[in-house]
Amino acid sequence: MNRTDRLTGILLALQAGSSTAAVLAARFEVSRRTILRDVDALCQLGVPVIALSGPNGGYRLPEDYWLPPLHLSVEEATVLLFALAHLGNGDASPLGAARGTAEQKIRASLRPSERSASAEQLAHLTVASDENVPAAATVAALRHAVADEHWLDIEYRSTRGDSRRAILPRTVQVDGGRWYTSAVDALTAELRVFRIDRIGTLNRAVPPPDAAALVARATAVAVAYDDSTHPEIRVALSSRGVRLAANHPDFHRHLTGADADRAGMAFRCPPAELPYYARELVMFGADATIIAPTSLRAMVIDAARTLLDHHTATGHGVKE
Known part of the structure; x- marks a missing residue:
């Protein structure tokens, strides 16, 4: 790291605290004497660095001090533009127009030669489009609901059917490439997690008559997803099963064991989530062996029998 970059880094570090x-x-892998010279250089440049007295000492910046816009390097701009590419392009971005204007400002901050260098680097970096990206208007409505703490009436589509319910969104998050909102659900009086791409129409709603009690009940009984009282799922996997789990949006984080003989998954989840994992494990076929719990194994067996009965019944009279 050259001195200019180190001075900028020190300035950013002090602005944080x-x-x-x-x-x-x-932090910058230099001597204490070098830092003292760097701080003196910042003061000579007009930066109001305050030296703190006392046994701990140190430096800080005034609370009302702010940094003017800093010039991005080609590498920094490329990293930001590549990160923005993960959020879709144009109207397909979950963050709407702000994503596009942010990209324009980053490109505009670069000199022509730097823009060309960045474009050349980006030409070798590609991002596959995601079919499950939620609509920008839906994400915006959820973000506003979180900020303003207001209820929404939503149409929700799941594998168990369609439903209409009132929710109070608490967070918007991305996990494994999928967008979710954690919300108080008036229908179940629980803190639930909803996939945003499964939300259809949504409108601002009048809070339920017992809204305060609903929120208190939902947040009071909320326990960690992997709480010790929840059933533990233990699954042995073949080498192919390991590859399937590694590419699964939920299973990849639960893989255990590096050896083929001991490879598998182990994690806890709420009882209500077991049907979901049963449906997912059916697709693993013989590459997954459920060790526990027995209720999950029974769900997979029932699903397999239903599938077998379906194909046995529909297979008669079908011409190849």
Whole structure:
């Protein structure tokens, strides 16, 4: 790291909070004496660095001090533009017009030669489009509901059928490439997680008459997804099963064991989630062996029998 980059780094570190010379020296892998010279250089450049007295000492910036826009390097701009590409292009982005204007401002901040260099790097970086990306208007409505703490009436489509329910969104999150909202669900009086791409129409709703009690009940009984009281799922996997699980949006984080003889998955989940995992494990076929719980194994067996009966019944009289 050259000195200019280190001075910028020190400035950014101090804007985030006070720090000592020793901590800064360790962070930038230089001597304490070098940090003292760098801080002196910042002061000579007009940066109001405040030296703190006392046994802990250190440096900080005034609370009302802010940095003017900093110039991005070609590498930094390329990283940001590539990250934005993961959020879709144009009207397909879940973050709407803000995603496009952010890209325009990043490109505009670069010199012509830097824009060309960045474009050349981006030409070798590709992002596959995701069919499950939610609509920008839906994400925006959920974000506003989280910020303003207001209820929404939504149409929700799931594998168990369609439903209409009132929810109070608490967070919007992305996990494994899928977008979710965690919300208080008036229908079940629970804190539930909904896939945003499965939300159809949604409108601002009048809070339920017992809204305060609903929120209190849902947040009071909410326990961790992997709470110790929840059933533990243990599954042995073949080498192909490991590859399937590694590419699964939920299973990949639960893989255990590096050896083929001990490869598998182990995790806990709420009892209500077992039917979902049963449906997913059916698709693994003989590459997954359910060790526990027995209720999950029974669900998979029932699903397999239903599938067998279906194909046995429909197979008669079908011409190849």
